[in-house]
Amino acid sequence: MEPAARVLIVEDEVIVAKDMEAMLRNLGYAVCGIVRTGEQGVCRARDEGPDLVLMDIGLKGEMDGIEAARQIRAIADIPLVYCTAISDLATFQRAKQTDPYGFICKPFEEKDLRSVVELALHHGRRERQLKLMLRLFRATLSCAEEALLVADVKVEVVYLNAAAEALTGWSEQEAVGVPLRELLVSAPGLAIPEIATLAEEGLAGILPVAFSLFTRDARRVAVSGSIQALTDAGVIGYLLRLRHAQRVEHADTPGAAWDMAASRGPRA
Secondary structure: OOOOOEEEEEOOOHHHHHHHHHHHHHOOOEEEEEEOOHHHHHHHHHHHOOOEEEEEOOOOOOOOHHHHHHHHHHHOOOOEEEEEOOOOHHHHHHHHOOOOOEEEEOOOOHHHHHHHHHHHHHHHHHHHHHHHHHHHHHHHHHOOOOEEEEEEOOOEEEEEOHHHHHHHOOOHHHHOOOEHHHHOEEEOOEEOHHHHOHHHHOOOOEEEEEEEEEOOOOOEEEEEEEEEEEEOOOEEEEEEEEEEOOEEEEOOEEEEEEOHHHHOOOOO
């Protein structure tokens, strides 16, 4: 049997906080603390590491609930739900910037609290699982010998592995958020044709590519590989697999041609 989820209540009205505690205990949750200020909420969240924080927005004192939530989210990956009687649009928009897992308006009943708490805990577990999978995915890609680049549906860079950094001359930190057509160019300001059309035309399946890459550190590199659409009920991004492709001179063919290894396309 799994231990009861631990909930921290940040609420400056004693009666309201006690009612929330009673409801949570009736629902089978453990209350790991009740605090009355934003500063105390931040400290207790850091020290206790609760599974969920229920945060009042209109806290008395120098730090309101939104600022407390921002600080909590900065130091710990803890799901947070706002419990508030404040309903104006400006406050809602400000609170939304802290990425809460839900809102519940005062006054509320136990069944309302059950719904928002269950959903917040569920989505919190899913998000932690996804973040773990992403870390494992990034660790796997980082060890690959091929240069791997991932772009989102807007064809902007979201990931480069170490081999891609070495190939392109871009660090991952510099590249994230840059349009792929600006990162992969055949000359300064001149995009690779296959890359330039992705945003407009999209891609289904796998497209073999071979082109001359002008790197950020002013090298000219012949590369080959593939562009693959990443799908989940529609295209959600693109994966590029690239590697060096040496160019060789053939006696019976004028000019340079791709070597046989490159012409076979990307490895499986």
